[in-house]
Amino acid sequence: MFAYPTVRASFIFLAVALLGLLVADIAITTANPWQDLGRFFLGVATPNFFSTEGLLTALLRTVAFAFVGVTLGSIYGFLLALVYRFLPVRIFCAFIRAIHELFWALIFLQFFGFHPLTGVLAIAIPYSGIFAKVYSEILEEADQEPGRLLPPGTSSIAAFLYARIPDCWVQMRTYTAYRLECGLRSSAILGFVGLPTLGFYLESSFSQGLYSDAGAMLILFYVLIATMPLWVRPKLLPIYIFAAPFFLGDGLPIVWGNVERFFTEDIIPSPIRDGEGLAAIWAWLSDVMITEALPGIWNTVVLTQIALVATGILSLLAFPLISNHFGGPVRRTSGHVFLVIARSTPEYILAYILLQLWGPSMLPAVVALALHNGGIIGHLIGRQTNTIHLRPDAPVGFSRYSWELVPRIYRSFLAFLFYRWEIIMRETAILGILGIYTLGFYVDSAIQNIQFDRAMVLILITALLNIGVDALGRFIRRKLALQTMPTC
Structure with a gap:
């Protein structure tokens, strides 16, 4: 069953994500987003393999x-x-x-x-x-x-x-x-x-x-x-x-x-390259931090936390699609196809497609990250539920989902989710290349402006941020007595 620390941790992350939504840019800016989405699905349904x-x-x-x-x-x-x-x-x-x-x-x-x-x-x-x-x-x-x-x-x-x-x-x-x-x-x-x-x-x-x-x-x-x-x-x-x-x-x-x-x-900072003093080096580094690094870190963290919780919600909604405890073989086959597509599509490609259809904002990135990572975790915990044997008089429908299965797989679910946390942040940072104001946006801008010294500082900050989140995820898994290296 649910343990109080795991529930408390879940609500803390949910609250952080909801606060992030208040400051996140999740608007759809294109004139006809659903028409463009329909054209895209029509293109998938009528592929041209010889063009x-x-x-x-x-x-x-x-x-x-x-x-x-x-x-x-x-x-x-x-x-x-x-x-x-x-x-x-x-x-x-x-x-x-x-x-x-x-x-x-x-x-x-x-x-x-x-x-x-x-x-x-x-x-x-x-x-x-x-x-x-x-x-x-x-x-x-x-x-x-x-x-x-x-x-x-x-x-x-x-x-x-x-x-x-x-x-x-x-x-x-x-x-x-x-x-x-x-x-x-x-x-x-x-x-x-x-x-x-x-x-x-x-x-x-x-x-x-x-x-x-x-x-x-x-x-x-x-x-x-x-x-x-x-x-x-x-x-x-x-x-x-x-x-x-x-x-x-x-x-x-x-x-x-x-x-x-x-x-x-x-890649040598320009003040050092030009032989300037410590004051010039500090001014250069302060400018990088204030104008690029701090805004990039803020947007990267906000988007990561929203995408992490969205991934968790989607995972819990998706695992019944392939679980033997729900539906018949046709439904499970359809569920497998959906989850294969979701987890096989790289987040970057999916975010790029959605950005073309919905316009530049955090929404395409959140949906892309949640679909890909939710597909992975949903598949893993769905397979795990297939190893669970229910008693003959077990409830059916939503009661089976909420009272029989979710409490039994919730700890494994959290282990997978916190394990993917650092991966989600890596992808969040790189999605900035597509125009979202995460760290990748400022890295790409610096490279386009041939400011490789600034780009390397920002890449170093990105790496340190990912290392910090990975360490925090391991700490939380140990604190909640979850598997350090979840497997299924």
Whole structure:
């Protein structure tokens, strides 16, 4: 049943979100939003798969960037996981995973240009930090008994390979497969900064009002995600990994002088670069904080808290769609399709679509974040309810939902929700690139104005904010005695 601390925490977050709504900009500013939404759905219902010559190439490059980036991320993440117990390693991993893939792409674009290395590193670097954290937790939770049964004198390397890895292999493989799905989403949205993946053609179609073309691209992406169990087979993985680099495409040659200048001049704060004193440095930093950082932090936090609560509400409403305790097979199949679409659509793409239809405000971002994350959590807790056995005389309908199931899964639900908190904030910050006044807006503006020093300060603030929220989420999960690393 519900425990008082969990209920109190829930109401606190609900109250914060309601207060955020009072100051948030959630207006619909387009003249005919519902007509535009209808045109979009008509485009999805009448997709044009033959309009864009480069569509198949974009699809292949989306897959290629995902495979190369995730492969490198998993390799370096595993190596970092072996030394994750050291504080400097944990801090380093927390920092690189706190910076969104699009922020990494914007950084690398400044000196690598539209080279495949930009997309690969934009995925591989944050994923290395994510893999290191998760792999280390899996290794720490492994059963220690097999290691004690090895013959005396067995080396630590042999004990690790023959006793620890076999016990963790299934979990590591399952998580890596999930991260590959995330990599496909990350690869797709790299097209919004100009790399030749699916997002590039999707943005072009929307900007021209070609909704049937955009619908075709979305359908292909959903099919790509939904059919992963069919084409991502263990025996085929070596072939995919070997072939993927050949489908990344070609870019302009890297000018290493630009790389050197970026790190030695461009990102150095201008007062330091110009040899000015401490007063000038303080004035420059104060200007960045007052005019950009503080407004960006405020809007990022407000939007995050609204989206977090909206995600929770949607999750609780969505899980009955796939629960065996409600409806029949037709309804559950429809529910599965809805949740697959919701969780497979990257927040960035969904927010971009809604911004085109509803105009620039926080509302498209809130809906996008809630649909994507609510789809993920709703799917997980819906599956969890399928393991619950009710007594024969259990109530039906709303009573079954409110009195039998929700109290039993509520703690798991909160664990998932607080675990997604930091992820929601990462996405909230990056959605600023679309014109919402979060930290990403000011980062993108600074880069557009060739003020890389200001952009790097803002990216650093974004990373620290994400690290702080992640730490706060872990503290709350421990305080409420929830699972630190929720699984289902």
